[in-house]
Amino acid sequence: MILSFVEHESGVPDELSLESLTMAREIATGTGEPLEAAVLGAEGGALADELGPYGVEEVHHVVHDRLDGEGYAPQAWGESIAQLAADLDAGTVTGPSTDRGHEVLAHAGATLDAPMATNCTAVDVDNGAYELERNRWGGSLIEHARLEGEPTLVTAAEHEYPVEEADAAVEPAVSEFSPSLPDTAFAVQLDRVETSDEEGIALGEARVVVGGGRGVGNPDDYDQLETLADLLDGTVGASRAAVNEGWRPHDDQIGQTGAKISPDIYIACGISGAIQHMVGCKGAENILAINTDPEAAIIQKADYAVIGDLHDVVPALNEELEERS
Amino acid sequence: MNVLSCVKRVPNTGAKIVLTEDNQRIDTSNLGFTMSPHEECAIEEAVQLAEDHGGSAHVLTLGPEEATEQLRTGLAMQADEATLLESGGEEWGPRATANAIADVIDDLEDEFGAFDLLLFGNESADMGNCQVGVRLARRLGLPCVTGIRSLDVDDGVAVAKREISGGEEVYEVDLPAVVTVKEGINEPRYASMRAKMQARRKEVSRREPTGEAGPGTFEKIRLEAPETDDSPAEILGEGVDAAPAIVEVLASEVEIL
Ligand SMILES: Cc1cc2nc3c(=O)[nH]c(=O)nc-3n(C[C@H](O)[C@H](O)[C@H](O)COP(=O)(O)OP(=O)(O)OC[C@H]3O[C@@H](n4cnc5c(N)ncnc54)[C@H](O)[C@@H]3O)c2cc1C
Numbered sequence: 407m408i409l410s411f412v413e414h415e416s417g418v419p420d421e422l423s424l425e426s427l428t429m430a431r432e433i434a435t436g437t438g439e440p441l442e443a444a445v446l447g448a449e450g451g452a453l454a455d456e457l458g459p460y461g462v463e464e465v466h467h468v469v470h471d472r473l474d475g476e477g478y479a480p481q482a483w484g485e486s487i488a489q490l491a492a493d494l495d496a497g498t499v500t501g502p503s504t505d506r507g508h509e510v511l512a513h514a515g516a517t518l519d520a521p522m523a524t525n526c527t528a529v530d531v532d533n534g535a536y537e538l539e540r541n542r543w544g545g546s547l548i549e550h551a552r553l554e555g556e557p558t559l560v561t562a563a564e565h566e567y568p569v570e571e572a573d574a575a576v577e578p579a580v581s582e583f584s585p586s587l588p589d590t591a592f593a594v595q596l597d598r599v600e601t602s603d604e605e606g607i608a609l610g611e612a613r614v615v616v617g618g619g620r621g622v623g624n625p626d627d628y629d630q631l632e633t634l635a636d637l638l639d640g641t642v643g644a645s646r647a648a649v650n651e652g653w654r655p656h657d658d659q660i661g662q663t664g665a666k667i668s669p670d671i672y673i674a675c676g677i678s679g680a681i682q683h684m685v686g687c688k689g690a691e692n693i694l695a696i697n698t699d700p701e702a703a704i705i706q707k708a709d710y711a712v713i714g715d716l717h718d719v720v721p722a723l724n725e726e727l728e729e730r731s
Numbered sequence: 732m733n734v735l736s737c738v739k740r741v742p743n744t745g746a747k748i749v750l751t752e753d754n755q756r757i758d759t760s761n762l763g764f765t766m767s768p769h770e771e772c773a774i775e776e777a778v779q780l781a782e783d784h785g786g787s788a789h790v791l792t793l794g795p796e797e798a799t800e801q802l803r804t805g806l807a808m809q810a811d812e813a814t815l816l817e818s819g820g821e822e823w824g825p826r827a828t829a830n831a832i833a834d835v836i837d838d839l840e841d842e843f844g845a846f847d848l849l850l851f852g853n854e855s856a857d858m859g860n861c862q863v864g865v866r867l868a869r870r871l872g873l874p875c876v877t878g879i880r881s882l883d884v885d886d887g888v889a890v891a892k893r894e895i896s897g898g899e900e901v902y903e904v905d906l907p908a909v910v911t912v913k914e915g916i917n918e919p920r921y922a923s924m925r926a927k928m929q930a931r932r933k934e935v936s937r938r939e940p941t942g943e944a945g946p947g948t949f950e951k952i953r954l955e956a957p958e959t960d961d962s963p964a965e966i967l968g969e970g971v972d973a974a975p976a977i978v979e980v981l982a983s984e985v986e987i988l
Binding site: 478480481484505508509511512513515516517519520521522523524525537539541542543544545546547548549550551552553554555556558590593594595596597598599600601602608610613614638639646650652656657659662663664670671678679680681682691692693694695703705706707708709710711712713714715718719722723725726727730 | 744745746747748757768769824825826853854856857858859860861862865866869870872874875876877878892893895896897898899900901902903904905908913914915918945946947948949950951952953954955956957959960961963964965966967968969970971973974975976977978980981984985986987988
């Protein structure tokens, strides 16, 4: 049996969890095992209708007085999944590659002393042994690996599996599972959520992103990039080099240890195209590079390029756009 | 307070990753090494906490003899002590790594004093396993918060914040605890030349790592560089003269105007 941990917000499944269900269903189809889901938290029980289209045959709602009412508790969630997996004799536990997915499965893996492969992009099962591919270096390398264990834990890399419904929808059975959890499992518990009052378009959602790297040279000249972003209804991002210089906050960083973006166009100004930067913008439809160096790596990776000093090109472009509007 | 930060040595890859012929590892013959960025922030956080609250910052790595270089970077960033668990150069999996570090904690605490906080990177740059911190915490029976971008410690309690879409999750946890951090939690300091010279003279404590991998296996078969489209970009022009051509592309090809 394949047990899939599904995250949800008030009974609406999270998109990356649905992606991971596509992976889980592929595994289940390959091994001929049923696909079942584990849901936690208040309103988790409401998920049954939502998960049928994805081929989930049974939804296990984990109930516990301290799990339903109080905030998210990573260890308690992980131990619950581990107990459920043991109870059901699950061969594999899958989950999304979110912060929560990773920590809940890591806790489950620690409880079960079982191996776990994160950020998987392809999984093939042969006689109980998994041959899988997973992202390393944030996706700039692929690792082919073999995973064996009773059970194994696997997370699906972000946006590698499409959200796909099963050929035939099922009406999942719903059951409740009551784990037994010691107080220590609640040593870490979500205390509160603080919402930010930041305005502007979030990097991950922007249709146009103007990126500035070390080539911008100083914090003030980001004004030109801001103007360009405004003219195009977009937002400004940065390379790690620019963030390290203190020119931009880390929230603006694009790349392996920053934001992943997927705009219609990414305009990269004074950015060399290091591999750790490019994994952050590989989701962009188009890349336009503005760089003084025709040999810069980004010129190979971009769709369009302008060879020149961004301090000249960007103001000229802004002027051209203003004239047009 | 005493803070331990655990870091990993990784190749400093640039614009292109070249693999060795057997596809088993990155060809590092022309590369330098660095530590994972999240972990550089873990050291900075440890040093700041020790500076603010008194106590000491300790940096530990499991890695080859050459990883002493990353420990010296930590010492130059004003960590007080450093420990190398010499692994001999083979890649250690996340469970073996967590167990090796857990196995040595008692010993380190006997020598250097009990740790109030154990800091890890949320995930290492090369492996991205996202589980060493959690597994270690569970071995030691300590609470664990992961993926943290802000940390405040007061009176034996850590307030840790994790970014989510539209805000932050806030966790309050009693020390001692394990916390895994992400880049952005602070700005790691640049070590001065003088600090680097001093770091070279500091002693690095060495220990033989144990560390069971546990039941089940995860085994690398090979690495592969994904296909990339390296067809050169369409050059729209040079300098300011290119502006009209850019607007043309934005309008007719990208269709955002
Ligand atoms: C583990 C790890 C993780 C990392 N994660 C990230 C990450 O998340 N994001 C990230 O960005 N980086 C990351 N990096 C760093 C990355 O390797 C590069 O160091 C960084 O991206 C370089 O930034 P840059 O291109 O702005 O600077 P540089 O490499 O210095 O390039 C500057 C570019 O600007 C051009 N230029 C200079 N002046 C001008 C001008 N006036 N007009 C036009 N062009 C000009 C130059 O020709 C050059 O191409 C990571 C590194 C490691 C080791």
